[in-house]
Amino acid sequence: MIEKWRDCLDQGSEFGALLTDLSKAFDCLPHDLLIAKLNAYGVDISALRLILDYLKNRKQRTRIENDYSCWREIIYGVPQGSILGPLLFNIFICDLFLITNEFEMANYADDTTPYVCGPDIKSVIKSLEKAAEIVFAWFKNNQMKGNESKCHVLLSTNNSLNVKVGAAYIENSFTENLLGVKIDSNLNFEEHISSICKKASAKLNALARISPYIDEGKRRLIMNAFFNSQFNYCPLTWMFHSRKLNNKINRLHERCLRIVYNDNTSTYDQLLEKDNSVSIHYRNLQSLAIEMFKVYKEQRPEILTDVFPLNSQPVYNLRNQYCFATRPIRTVHYGENSLRYLGPKVWELIPSQIKDAETLDIFKILIKKWKPENCPCRLCKTYIH
Secondary structure, three states: OHHHHHHHHHOOOEEEEEEOOEOOHHHOOEHHHHHHHHHHOOOOHHHHHHHHHHHOOOEEOOEEOOEEOOOEEOOEOOOOOOOHHHHHHHHHHHHHHHHOOOOEEEEEOOEEEEEEEEOOHHHHHHHHHHHHHHHHHHHHHOOOOEOHHHOEEEEOOOOOOEEEEOOEEEEEEOEEEEOOEEEEOOOOOHHHHHHHHHHHHHHHHHHHHHHHHOOHHHHHHHHHHHHHHHHOOOHHHHOOOOHHHHHHHHHHHHHHHHHHHOOOOOOHHHHHHHHOOOOHHHHHHHHHHHHHHHHHOOOOOHHHHHHOOEOOOOOOOHHHOOOEOOOOOOOHHHHHOOHHHHHHHHHHHOOHHHHOOOOHHHHHHHHOOOOOOOOOOOOOOOOOO
């Protein structure tokens, strides 16, 4: 979704997204309609009976102090905390994508985000209002409870505008939190990175207080569990940030390594060498290479093929036999700073002996020892103030 937004802005267009809200989505799933959908998808009648038996005959009651209500059978919802719960919910909501001919949609469990791209913000708002009407009609027809007034709107503009969602008028936000990532209208991710840097700094303060009382091995373990993990979530989404934020991340990383190894004299590069690791940005580039290897070996989700399409033209230059298709760009901020542009550039820098890895596990081991040289991204270019 973010890549499509970058491409849209690179072409001089606008985007808009509606972050919908469902009330108790997992608790409102109707059993009979779920079984009907499973039947429509071709599930055998004996399997349907088994699933229905799994869902039926569950009861609940309410207790207030010493008083109890009567037992009532549960006819809605899937068991919370179960393995089957999210799977059954995903199957139930799957046909929502059959109504998205006029707009696109990103979905993860009960987080449904219809979005549109258009030549101007006025047409985007009009299409987004139509999308909201269609999506909430689907919610109603499928006995789901959508909260129109609790929706959020993200538009690629710095102006305050309203989008009509049902009977409510929702004012657009400039930053929204979606699945743990703070997305801003300019796709800078400054607020998100500042937030994770703040969390990482708090972890460092705690590590610094206890570091005199634990050995180096324990300190490294804590660093990986509480510091590095802050930067491991969705790095390909926010990796195209400013040099200022990159310096901030590097300073935190350097401080962390000094605490772990009790070293106040070595340089940042020397500390990385002692830790046998690389900077956070280099680690993000390695993550990018891993996703491209999945595409090359056809071990990827289908959606990644749209981001990293393989070159369909015959390649006669054997040195370039691993080419990914490249697409033209117009701007630096949204064109060069995108996975679809940087991915093929980074892939060309990787040595052939790493690309030729037989399995994904072997590739992950080899790529961790690789440091990108002459990377064309903005953060790796030599900068003179």
